[in-house]
Amino acid sequence: MTEPRYREIKRSIVASIRSGMLKPGDRVQSEAEIVEQFGVSRMTANRALRELTDAGLLTRRSGAGTFIADAKPIGHMIEIRNIADEIRARGHAYRSRVLRNDAIKADAKQATLLDVRVGVRLFHSIIVHHEADFPIQLEDRLVLASAAPGYGETDFHQQTPNEYLTRIAPIARVEHRVTAALPDPEVRALLGMQELDPVLVMDRRTWSGDRLVSHATLTHPASRYALTATFEVKLD
Missing domain, CATH: 1.10.10.10 (Winged helix-like DNA-binding domain superfamily/Winged helix DNA-binding domain)
Structure with a gap:
């Protein structure tokens, strides 16, 4: 055609x-x-x-x-926000590309990330989030199946993992780690990047109650994303 x-x-x-x-x-x-x-x-x-x-x-x-137009969004990476809402709040169109969302048994590395035994049932999703026609985030997430049993059947074209997990397993604790890196060829292709362009990578672990339920690696093209955070200083 x-x-x-x-x-x-x-x-x-x-x-x-x-x-x-x-x-x-x-x-x-x-x-x-x-x-x-x-x-x-x-x-x-x-x-x-x-x-x-x-x-x-x-x-x-x-x-x-x-x-x-300026294509570099300002992202509140340290806060837990729904990326689809952030994009729409900027007046831009949001869409997702779901590469996988299936059930797996935790291998040694995955078990360490979620602090569970090898063989425990998990869900593994990989999603590329787009702002207008630009991919701005690659989300690679592991989820404890017993904490979110419907995750593997959820249509993440209609809602984001953040929306689903916030509803099913309300967040009690969050751990962040942010680094800069050069992406491998596969990640570079998924994010539409040029060779030697750097990325910002956030590893995020979230707990619901006393259970560690999710580990997400969120990768952003550094040239299209700015990290911001706001806090108050309290004086005695």
Whole structure:
């Protein structure tokens, strides 16, 4: 099936952003220039630019043209927040790509991460979270099956693991560890990154009651994510 022309135009612009040819603040071709380059109607060119603007990738300035929007979201990584809600609060579209969500028996490494015996039943999910057309987080999560028995049957296109676990196993305690790293080729491909681009990696363990129920490794492209935290200093 032939790809609609407006999607071809969108794909071309997104590819230029991902490759670094277009950066935040750069001007994008006008409708007239797109019409000439792609041989499409003005309506088709307008639709492509309008949909990328609605997705938060472009911004239009009256009398000046269309420009690449700032694609670096500010994430509250230290707080437990639903990534889908964060993205929508910024006015952008959220979608997920579920790579796996199945039941496993804990091997030695997994058992150590969740502080259980080898062979204990777990769920293992891997999900790529997207803001507009950009992948901004790779979530690799292990969940104690006895604490969240329906996890493996949950459709994580409709809700995030955070939403599900917050409801089923309310969080009592959280442990975080954040590091910077260079991703392996598989992670780099999943996050649409260039070679030698670094990532921010958060390892997060959560308890419900006195049970350790989840270990998640959350990987973010460093060039598309900024870490922020807010706290109060109390003076005696």
